[in-house]
């Protein structure tokens with residue numbers, strides 16, 4: 001039976017470390033601040049925003065929420081972002097996605113200063129990630145890499161197979177794995193013979209968003225299974241993209257859903273906000289940009 005990768009415990013441990021680093025930073029006159037912008041009243045988005053604010057409060061990060069009506073114009077949102085870009089108390093800006101259809105999402109994400117882009121979605125930071133330079137890493141892939149490290153899983157020379165090519169999970173995690181010297185395959189809906197691709201994986205990262213689409217029997221004996229998928233199949237039942245029971249019999253390590261990758265995402269948002277505040281303090285102290 002596979003070792004269960006406990007995202008909840010790992011997230012708690014990292015949040016405790018963040019709390020003490022924030023305390024230290026406050027004694028140096030710098031409290032990290034995160035602005036969370038929500039447009040409209042999507043119930044799931046509201047839940048995420050509340051969770052993010054609570055997480056900030058728990059570790060001592062100042063958080064400021066901006067809830068705007070669904071009919072907010074694009075220019076109005078852009079001028080709020082401009083204000084936040086210039087607000088010294090704010091080190092991270094997060095615009096909760098999805099945005100209403102009349103707003104150009106890419107334009108909004110590009111308006112966020114790359115220095116405050118704690119979600120890591122700005123093309124400047126995406127470019128730096130691809131180039132292997134230090135940057136704000138998108139929170140879910142970053143959380144996956146931290147979990148792998150925490151469980152002593154070395155990626156060097158390993159076959160990593162990723163199911164999903166989204167900009168927020170599949171693509172960035174592929175570059176992070178490449179940076180760690182893995183050989184990476186990215187699968188999607190046009191991939192031919194998905195079971196065979198999955199059968200090659202030493203490490204499988206499933207981010208398809210389809211309930212249990214990956215059968216346990218496809219998984220290679222001893223593989224590591226990271227299940228990013230969160231799929232609601234009944235009122236109170238969440239499942240991942242992988243058939244957990246059968247996969248856990250073949251894998252060496254596996255993340256549960258919930259309690260695997262999920263708790264790491266917000267934790268890495270806190271980590272990125274802390275990093276941004278530290279960079280801002282260093283800049284103030286030296287009057288210079290951080291070296292890259």
Ligand code: NAP
Nearest residue numbers: 140164165166169188189207208209228229230261262265
């Ligand atoms: P997305 O934008 O919908 O992308 C899904 C990707 O999976 C697409 O590239 C799609 O291929 C591919 N795909 C879908 N069905 C497939 C199949 N049957 N075979 C092969 N590939 C398939 O989703 P996302 O935003 O990356 O999220 C993925 C999942 O992770 C969702 O369940 C989401 O809720 C979850 N998630 C969890 C967290 C967390 O914190 N736990 C964070 C983010 C996302 P095409 O490109 O060809 O369409």
